[in-house]
Amino acid sequence: MAVDELDTRILRLLLEQPRTSVREYARLLGVARGTLQARLDRLEREGVITGTAPSLSPAALGHPVLAFVHIEVTQGHLDEVGEALAGVPEIVEAFSITGGGDLLTRVVARDNAHLEDVVQKLISLPGVVRTRSEVVLRERVPNRLLPLVESIGRSVRR
Numbered sequence: 054m055a056v057d058e059l060d061t062r063i064l065r066l067l068l069e070q071p072r073t074s075v076r077e078y079a080r081l082l083g084v085a086r087g088t089l090q091a092r093l094d095r096l097e098r099e100g101v102i103t104g105t106a107p108s109l110s111p112a113a114l115g116h117p118v119l120a121f122v123h124i125e126v127t128q129g130h131l132d133e134v135g136e137a138l139a140g141v142p143e144i145v146e147a148f149s150i151t152g153g154g155d156l157l158t159r160v161v162a163r164d165n166a167h168l169e170d171v172v173q174k175l176i177s178l179p180g181v182v183r184t185r186s187e188v189v190l191r192e193r194v195p196n197r198l199l200p201l202v203e204s205i206g207r208s209v210r211r
């Protein structure tokens with residue numbers, strides 16, 4: 054989907070001021086509320102905007118340990134294991150990947166012992182051959198999309 058300069062400005066505002074009203078966004082952008090709403094609807098319909106939920110901190114929810122767990126799966130069981138992963142609340146994301154392993158999960162835990170319990174649960178799932186864990190020491194670049202949006206906006210203006 055192609056985004057133009059107005060779309061880029063809208064996305065920037067959504068990222069920088071997520072709790073602002075549509076009316077206020079329209080005022081800040083200098084466009085009619087109807088124009089803004091039409092743009093938002095299109096961005097949602099085309100999958101650019103995927104949600105409006107608040108961003109939550111697992112650490113503040115009592116799960117400060119973050120690990121990436123690679124999971125190797127028995128051939129032909131990827132879908133079954135993927136469905137089983139959805140039932141593990143400590144898994145906050147899971148991806149099919151290339152390279153070492155078949156799945157990459159982002160796992161949160163209360164402490165290292167809890168992380169070990171989660172990994173043991175994963176190992177016991179039917180179809181899981183082995184796991185490999187990497188514990189995060191410190192976040193260096195937080196999840197962000199604004200630099201990407203700004204880069205797209207610059208390329209649109211050229």
